[in-house]
Amino acid sequence: MADRKLGFAMLAGMLATFYGAFIYAPTEASMGTVQRIFYIHMPAGVISYFAFMVVGFSSIMFLYNRKLKWDRLAYCSAEIGILFIATNISMGMLWAKPVWGIWWTWDARLTLQLLLALIFISYLMLGAYVTDPMKRASLQAAFGILGAADVPINYMAIRWWRTQHPSPVIAGGEGSGLDPDMQLVLFGAILSLLLLYTYLLRRRLAVERSSQQVEYFEQVVLSQ
């Protein structure tokens, strides 16, 4: 029931984001319509950071108390985080082509973003190669903490190194900022994507729990 309510809230949020990005938000003066991609690009990046921080926190909790529920949470959050970071990178590329004239450049933020995605893809792949659950969970926890430690560096990259990526519009110091209507749409989109993340995480965790239940029952059947 809670999942259904969350699902409806998430769907309403997504429709509101669509409306906000295409109709409510004013057109940006210098870039024009292409700037509207920002309302998915940036929130997807924010949620991917959040998802990877959840991985880091859950990994620390697993190493602290060795309970596999933390490993499950970390694994599921990493998988969904990859979906969000892939959205962030691909939407950024779609924006870059008309604005910069190129799809990709090895700028500090872009490179670090790609590195972060690769770290968590490796994190998931690691799970497929180690069969012992505790050993796998410990290795993944170490990797997850390493990946989460990369998040603050990515966040600060556009503040520390002024390369091609635009400077931050939120919390970017003097001269930064957004039109109030654009800001409203942006924060609404972040909230909608957070709902989407929560919904997907709950569903993914349920699948993971059922999967472990099946493994357990299969072992019981085999032992009889």
Next chain:
Amino acid sequence: MTWLVAAYSAFFVIFFLYTIRMSLKQKDLDRRIDELRTRLSETDDSDPRPEQD
């Protein structure tokens, strides 16, 4: 504007497909759990449950 709508729609479609994939997997796992429970109850009256971690 058209390609922008297409990009947004692609985003929604990808996440929608991911949700559908999870629903199908969940259904499959639930069916498998029922099957295994039935097999176990045929050999044993007790209903074994996995240990909670």
